Amino acid sequence: MARAIRAHQTGGPEVMQLEEVQVSAGAGQVLVRVEAAGVNFIDIYQRSGQYKLPLPVPLGLEGAGVVEQVGSGVSGVRAGQRVAWTHVSGSYATHVAVPADRAVPVPEGVAAKQAAAVMLQGTTAHYLSHDTYPLKKGDSCVIHAAAGGVGLLFCQIVRRRIGARIIGTAGTEEKARLAREAGADEVIVYTRQDFEAEVKRIAGGVDVVYDSVGKDTWEKSLRCLKPRGMLVIFGASSGPVPPIDPQRLAQGGSLYLTRPTLGNYIATRDELFARAGALLEMIARRELQVRIDAELPLEKAAEAHRLLASRKTTGKLLLIP
Secondary structure (H helix, E strand, O other), X not given: OEEEEEEOOOOOHHHEEEEEEOOOOOOOEXXXXXXXXXXXXXXXXXXXXXXXXXXXXXXXXXXXXXXXXEOOOOOOOOOOOEEEEEOOOOOOEOEEEEEHHHOEEOOOOOOHHHHHHHOOHHHHHHHHHHHHOOOOOOOEEEEOOOOEHHHHHHHHHHHHHHOOEEEEEEXXXXXXXXHHHHOOOEEEXXXXXXXXXXXXXXXXXXXXXXXXXXXXXXXXXXXXXXXXEEEEEOOOOOOOOOOOOOHHHHHOOOOEEEOOOHHHHOOOHHHHHHHHHHHHHHHHOOOOOOOXXXXXXXXXXXXXXXXXXXXXXXXXXXXXX
């Protein structure tokens, strides 16, 4: 028997329960003993009902661990191998059945906690910067929540691999310091300064804004753009963005608006392995620093959700079975 966190109804963190579940490797799957599971905002959206899923909801989408059992029809993965994954439901658990084509090998020199911390947030930063709006040297961007789990990885990837100009936003001076250390050229403390006015003062306007905050920021984010710039809304930590009149994009200078999601950028095994593999190799070469804010036992999943929702964390939250 395994232990897993599930929600039999939608609601606050208190609806999550630690239960015993039966889990084994089916055809095309591997059974993994979970060493670390990542906590992400999408977990909150699923638990709360903002994203509708059948009940009970198996919580958690990413993690890393050791393969204990290999199902029928699986090749290229062996028992005892260290792997990491994302977009596998039920990852808040002691054991999880992972489709073999989602089990990314973890290279030597990368700890399970590091791997679990980047599989969702790191691949998100990768696809946003390389594909949704492919940044290039000389471009300028705003990264909201630059000291969060995605933000710190995002700043490092853009600084080390691309060289675009980064203007970050953060809620405190300490968070601003962390974002600068990660590679942001400028950081605006939005609790003390109007980020729209500051972006216009610093850069006049930017090519792209990467916005994971949503309701509280999207309008000002739109006004930070140069003509023909792009607003990329990839999260909603403050709540969902309301319906938008497309005419506002024309009035702003023929702007672009997109709402991407990671699943469409790791849809194939090759794309997932290329993105995740690039990140894991960066960690192995010590080119990418992974900041883990807190590690909590599996039974403290509700506390982890409260911490993440407070938007006071810097870096990654992990559950350790």
